[in-house]
Amino acid sequence: MEKRATIKDVAEAAGVGVATVSRVLSGGSASPQTRERVLAVAAQLDYRPSALGRNLRQRRTGGMGLLVPDLTDTFHAQLAEGVLACARSAGEPVVLGSTAGDPEQESELIGMLLEQSVDRLIAVPSGDEESWAPALRAGMTVVFADRLPAVPSADDDDPAVRAVNDLMLLDGAAPAPARSRSLDVPSVTADDRSGIRTAVRYLRGLGHRRIAFIGGPGHDRRAAAFREAVGEPVDEELIVFGTGSRDSAYAAASGLFQSRPDLSAVVAGGNVLGEAAVLAARELDLRVPRDVSLIMYDDVPWAELCSPPLTVVAQPGRDMGYRAAELVLRSGGRRPRSVVLPTQLIVRGSCGPRH
Amino acid sequence: MEKRATIKDVAEAAGVGVATVSRVLSGGSASPQTRERVLAVAAQLDYRPSALGRNLRQRRTGGMGLLVPDLTDTFHAQLAEGVLACARSAGEPVVLGSTAGDPEQESELIGMLLEQSVDRLIAVPSGDEESWAPALRAGMTVVFADRLPAVPSADDDDPAVRAVNDLMLLDGAAPAPARSRSLDVPSVTADDRSGIRTAVRYLRGLGHRRIAFIGGPGHDRRAAAFREAVGEPVDEELIVFGTGSRDSAYAAASGLFQSRPDLSAVVAGGNVLGEAAVLAARELDLRVPRDVSLIMYDDVPWAELCSPPLTVVAQPGRDMGYRAAELVLRSGGRRPRSVVLPTQLIVRGSCGPRH
DNA sequence: CACTCACGTGGATACGTTTTCAAGCATCTC
DNA sequence: GAGATGCTTGAAAACGTATCCACGTGAGTG
Numbered sequence: 001m002e003k004r005a006t007i008k009d010v011a012e013a014a015g016v017g018v019a020t021v022s023r024v025l026s027g028g029s030a031s032p033q034t035r036e037r038v039l040a041v042a043a044q045l046d047y048r049p050s051a052l053g054r055n056l057r058q059r060r061t062g063g064m065g066l067l068v069p070d071l072t073d074t075f076h077a078q079l080a081e082g083v084l085a086c087a088r089s090a091g092e093p094v095v096l097g098s099t100a101g102d103p104e105q106e107s108e109l110i111g112m113l114l115e116q117s118v119d120r121l122i123a124v125p126s127g128d129e130e131s132w133a134p135a136l137r138a139g140m141t142v143v144f145a146d147r148l149p150a151v152p153s154a155d156d157d158d159p160a161v162r163a164v165n166d167l168m169l170l171d172g173a174a175p176a177p178a179r180s181r182s183l184d185v186p187s188v189t190a191d192d193r194s195g196i197r198t199a200v201r202y203l204r205g206l207g208h209r210r211i212a213f214i215g216g217p218g219h220d221r222r223a224a225a226f227r228e229a230v231g232e233p234v235d236e237e238l239i240v241f242g243t244g245s246r247d248s249a250y251a252a253a254s255g256l257f258q259s260r261p262d263l264s265a266v267v268a269g270g271n272v273l274g275e276a277a278v279l280a281a282r283e284l285d286l287r288v289p290r291d292v293s294l295i296m297y298d299d300v301p302w303a304e305l306c307s308p309p310l311t312v313v314a315q316p317g318r319d320m321g322y323r324a325a326e327l328v329l330r331s332g333g334r335r336p337r338s339v340v341l342p343t344q345l346i347v348r349g350s351c352g353p354r355h
Numbered sequence: 356m357e358k359r360a361t362i363k364d365v366a367e368a369a370g371v372g373v374a375t376v377s378r379v380l381s382g383g384s385a386s387p388q389t390r391e392r393v394l395a396v397a398a399q400l401d402y403r404p405s406a407l408g409r410n411l412r413q414r415r416t417g418g419m420g421l422l423v424p425d426l427t428d429t430f431h432a433q434l435a436e437g438v439l440a441c442a443r444s445a446g447e448p449v450v451l452g453s454t455a456g457d458p459e460q461e462s463e464l465i466g467m468l469l470e471q472s473v474d475r476l477i478a479v480p481s482g483d484e485e486s487w488a489p490a491l492r493a494g495m496t497v498v499f500a501d502r503l504p505a506v507p508s509a510d511d512d513d514p515a516v517r518a519v520n521d522l523m524l525l526d527g528a529a530p531a532p533a534r535s536r537s538l539d540v541p542s543v544t545a546d547d548r549s550g551i552r553t554a555v556r557y558l559r560g561l562g563h564r565r566i567a568f569i570g571g572p573g574h575d576r577r578a579a580a581f582r583e584a585v586g587e588p589v590d591e592e593l594i595v596f597g598t599g600s601r602d603s604a605y606a607a608a609s610g611l612f613q614s615r616p617d618l619s620a621v622v623a624g625g626n627v628l629g630e631a632a633v634l635a636a637r638e639l640d641l642r643v644p645r646d647v648s649l650i651m652y653d654d655v656p657w658a659e660l661c662s663p664p665l666t667v668v669a670q671p672g673r674d675m676g677y678r679a680a681e682l683v684l685r686s687g688g689r690r691p692r693s694v695v696l697p698t699q700l701i702v703r704g705s706c707g708p709r710h
Numbered sequence: 711c712a713c714t715c716a717c718g719t720g721g722a723t724a725c726g727t728t729t730t731c732a733a734g735c736a737t738c739t740c
Numbered sequence: 741g742a743g744a745t746g747c748t749t750g751a752a753a754a755c756g757t758a759t760c761c762a763c764g765t766g767a768g769t770g
Contacts, residue, residue, distance in 0.1 A: 004493075006726055017750035022728060031748060051471045052411045053726025056755050061407065063450075071435050072656070077426040084426075084453040088460070093471055095418075096451040098439040105443070116406045116448055138359075246656065278660050301427070301601065302657035305633050361756055372720035377758055386718060408756025411725050 005045040007053075014041040025049060055117065063093035064328050065113040067123040069101040069217070069244065073272050074300040075317050076124060079145060082321020083122060090329055101217050101244035103127030110135045120331065122324045125149040126217065129183050136183065141331045144187035145324040147218040188324040188339045190315035193225040195343030199267050199295045199313050200229035202345060207354035208265040208293060212238040214253055214277060215269035222269045222297065238263060242273060249276035257284050257292075264292060264354045271298035278306060289352035299346055308349030315343045360400040362408075369396040380404060410472065418448035419683050420468040422478040424456040424572070424599065428627050429655040430672050431479060434500060437676020438477060445684055456572050456599035458482030465490045475686065477679045480504040481572065484538050491538065496686045499542035500679040502573040543679040543694045545670035548580040550698030554622050554650045554668050555584035557700060562709035563620040563648060567593040569608055569632060570624035577624045577652065593618060597628060604631035612639050612647070619647060619709045626653035633661060644707035654701060663704030670698045 011018040014037050024030050024038040041047075055061045066083050068076040080096070087094045095118060097109035106126045113121060114135075122143045125132060128150040135142060203211050213226040219241070227234045240256045242249035253276040256266070268274035274296030278288070286292050288308060296303065299314035320341060327336045362380075366373040369392050379385050379393040396402075410416045421438050423431040435451070442449045450473060452464035461481045468476060469490070477498045480487060483505040490497060558566050568581040574596070582589045595611045597604035608631040611621070623629035629651030633643070641647050643663060651658065654669035675696060682691045 007728095008726075011750095018727080019729080019750055019752095020748085023749090026728080029748075034748080048466070048470050050726055052407070052414070052416065053755090054728070056407045056411045056726075056757090057728045059407070059755060066451075071426060071432040071439075072429065074427065074429065074432075077429075077432045080426050080451075081453055084451065088452070088464070091467060093450045093467060094452075095448045096421075096435075096439065097443070097449075098436055109443070111403070112446065112448060115403050275656055275660060300657075301630055302660065305630060305657065306660050307662040362758095363756080366720090373757080374720055374722095374759080375718085378719090381758075384718075389718080405756055408725095409758070411727085411755085412757045412759080414725065 004050070005047045007047070007049065010038065010042050010045055010047050013045060014038050059117065060119050061117045063087065063095065063118065064120040064122060064325065065095050065097065065109075065118045067097045067099055067106060067109055067121065067125075069099050069124055069126055071098055073270070074302075075146075075271055075298040075315075078300075078317030079124070079321040079324075082318040082323075083325045084321075085318070086322045086325035086329070090325075092329070099126050101126045103131050107131055107134075110140075114138055114140070120328045122321075122328050124218070128152045132183060132185075136185065141328055142185050143324045143328045143336075144185055144189075145320055146189060147221065148187055148189070149183065150218075150220060184335075186327055186336050186338045188320050188327065188341070190320065190343050191340050192222045192343070193228070195297065195313040195315065195345070196222055196225040196267065197229040198343070198345045200226065202311075202347075203265045203267070203293060203295065203351065206265075206293065206351060209354070210235070210238065210260070210263040210265070212240070212256055212260065212263045212266040213269065214249070214256060214266060214273045215239070215241045216249060216273055217241075217244045219269035219273075226267060242276070244272075246272060246276065249273050250280055253277045253280035254283065257281065257286060265351070266292060266294055268294065268296045271296060271300045271303075274298070274303075274310065274312075278310075288350050290355060293351040293354075295345075295351060304348065306350070311348045311350045312346050313343050314346050316341050359405070360402045362402070362404065365393065365397050365400055365402050368400060369393050414472065415474050416472045418442065418450065418473065419475040419477060419680065420450050420452065420464075420473045422452045422454055422461060422464055422476065422480075424454050424479055424481055426453055428625070429657075430501075430626055430653040430670075433655075433672030434479070434676040434679075437673040437678075438680045439676075440673070441677045441680035441684070445680075447684070454481050456481045458486050462486055462489075465495075469493055469495070475683045477676075477683050479573070483507045487538060487540075491540065496683055497540050498679045498683045498691075499540055499544075500675055501544060502576065503542055503544070504538065505573075505575060539690075541682055541691045541693045543675050543682065543696070545675065545698050546695050547577045547698070548583070550652065550668040550670065550700070551577055551580035551622065552584040553698070553700045555581065557666075557702075558620045558622070558648060558650065558706065561620075561648065561706060564709070565590070565593065565615070565618040565620070567595070567611055567615065567618045567621040568624065569604070569611060569621060569628045570594070570596045571604060571628055572596075572599045574624035574628075581622060597631070599627075601627060601631065604628050605635055608632045608635035609638065612636065612641060620706070621647060621649055623649065623651045626651060626655045626658075629653070629658075629665065629667075633665070643705050645710060648706040648709075650700075650706060659703065661705070666703045666705045667701050668698050669701050671696050 007018050007021050011021045016034060020030060021038050024035050068080060071077050084094055099106040103126050120141045122145055124146045125144055130152045132149050211230060213223055215223050223239055240252045242252040249272050257280055266277055268277050277294055281288055281292055288294050296310050296312045299312045303310040303312050323339050362373050362376050366376045371389060375389060376393050379390050423435060426432050439449055454461040458481050474494060475496045477500055479501045480499055485507040487504050568578055570578050578594055595607045597607040604627050612635055621632055623632045632649055636643055636647055643649050651665050651667045654667045658665040658667050678694050
């Protein structure tokens with residue numbers, strides 16, 4: 001419980017002013033001999049500059065915030081690992097918050113970060129654009145990862161907004177635009193449209209016609225891509241959503257299987273949903289892939305453990321986190337461009353020909 | 356990008372001194388009318404006290420640090436969720452670091468936390484006791500979770516130390532003492548000894564005689580408990596370790612299966628090891644549980660997805676995190692006692708009678 | 711009435727740093 | 741040799757808060 005040396009101690013011990021010490025340690029200019037002496041004294045006193053003083057002076061905390069719905073979702077854990085890796089190599093701290101997919105908790109956590117003067121945030125958003133406005137207004141540098149905030153439901157019926165959204169998904173063959181619409185926030189996402197399309201085509205190639213989609217919160221883009229991929233007419237009954245908890249995911253999957261025994265394949269929008277689908281199928285004595293083929297979004301280590309091993313659409317979770325952290329750190333330059341990373345269909349054993 | 360109101364602004368707007376504002380907001384004494392007016396003005400200006408100023412003044416950052424080897428290990432993710440839940444309800448920030456099981460990275464992260472003046476830390480330690488000494492000397496309040504730092508290898512041959520360690524595991528029937536030996540640090544751990552013993556007895560009851568243990572870094576206590584549970588003579592060849600990575604876990608499991616085809620059951624010391632065991636068994640055409648029975652430490656959602664579903668020793672990861680956070684926060688009181696949580700054998704389908 | 715006591719209050723200080731500014735000094739140029 | 745130029749340097753001011761201390765006021769007590 002020794003008291004740490006301050007810059008003042010170093011200055012006195014080295015016989016120089018505090019300003020000089022600060023300059024030497026921050027890479028400013030100084031004569032070689034002073035520099036050397038200061039460095040020596042600092043090392044000798046085991047001096048480490050206090051982030052508190054610096055932060056107060058610069059009116060901002062270094063590092064970044066990270067907001068994820070649920071670390072127990074392996075994909076989010078991968079993403080977090082990516083962020084941490086980048087932050088570590090930059091020597092910056094990461095303050096983490098788990099939102100449980102609840103916009104309210106998300107807002108509270110943003111408030112907490114604001115209080116800490118953390119002005120850089122990378123988030124897998126749960127709230128809609130409206131709930132994100134305050135954070136931006138407060139001057140935060142935000143990067144969305146994995147998904148974009150939903151357009152507020154009130155505007156969902158607004159034909160203009162709808163048109164814009166549809167446009168996002170339908171125009172051209174280029175990777176889906178990933179920048180948030182009304183919000184001007186960069187993002188790092190996977191190419192959901194391409195990933196889903198590949199999955200659906202693969203299933204089609206195996207003869208499947210009745211393909212279902214099970215999504216969770218934040219999977220709207222994937223659902224939209226799914227609708228696009230299956231083409232008209234889309235059977236809306238085959239598109240179901242859970243609320244984020246494992247229980248609700250299971251309920252959604254189980255309900256789907258029971259209400260539509262005619263379906264022969266299902267695409268799960270995330271690993272928690274995939275898990276639920278496997279569980280529900282087993283419970284209902286549906287055999288994979290004989291009775292139902294399954295493709296899961298997210299490649300996670302345990303996908304190989306299932307029998308049969310799960311065919312998945314892999315998205316590079318770790319890379320996404322790393323890139324997002326890079327974006328939010330390098331925001332010193334101009335407003336960074338959004339990033340869209342490729343997905344990859346990894347064929348294992350959970351899909352078979354329609355029976 | 357509005358500049359936030361400071362305590363000074365509030366003081367002026369309310370016609371009082373800054374000291375009064377500070378008192379009102381920190382729960383100090385003030386006349387009811389001043390209190391009310393200050394509160395009103397603060398709300399009106401949307402004033403939020405800056406953690407920067409407060410931290411500098413009190414020479415310590417609020418909140419806590421959290422150090423885990425790998426978030427991708429679902430157990431650690433559960434633990435982290437527990438910590439986050441407790442921190443959130445206390446309104447405190449959590450700064451997270453992932454050590455990859457590397458003592459060096461761990462030390463670097465501790466240094467970073469020190470620089471941030473984060474003086475409360477909950478850690479799943481990777482380094483040995485020696486490497487933890489500096490953190491304690493710096494005055495950090497540390498709580499270990501899930502495991503304790505190893506005794507430095509140099510001392511491992513010291514008979515006295517060894518005796519103490521053995522004592523820890525052998526004396527009495529009470530839950531294993533969880534306080535670190537030479538370090539005086541409280542901890543939150545599962546009752547490894549009881550968990551392992553139950554698993555081994557269960558396997559014994561099924562007729563298994565050659566039982567192996569696959570561990571990872573930090574699983575020394577579990578390995579020791581395993582040795583104790585199988586009793587003399589222990590076949591040391593049946594106790595193998597990976598280094599922490601999935602690859603090395605797989606290599607350890609695969610090597611074990613190949614070098615000792617006579618084993619009929621295996622206990623995996625953690626979910627990553629369990630995953631590796633399943634994979635390796637499948638690769639070698641060993642059928643579970645027909646050819647080899649498997650018990651995995653840690654209950655994780657995907658344990659049920661395997662076929663057969665995995666029999667596990669469940670430890671309450673989330674609770675452990677929550678309790679650890681409570682300990683580290685309430686350290687205002689006297690030195691907190693360590694906590695040992697119970698484990699539970701959850702029988703599913705991965706164990707069968709010896710064949 | 712004088713004295714004490716308790717309490718509400720605000721001024722001032724300190725926390726450790728970065729940054730601005732002006733001064734000191736040596737070298738260079740005409 | 742005088743002025744200009746460049747570099748190094750330290751004093752001082754901020755950043756936003758909590759807390760010490762002294763002051764004033766009112767009530768209670770002798």
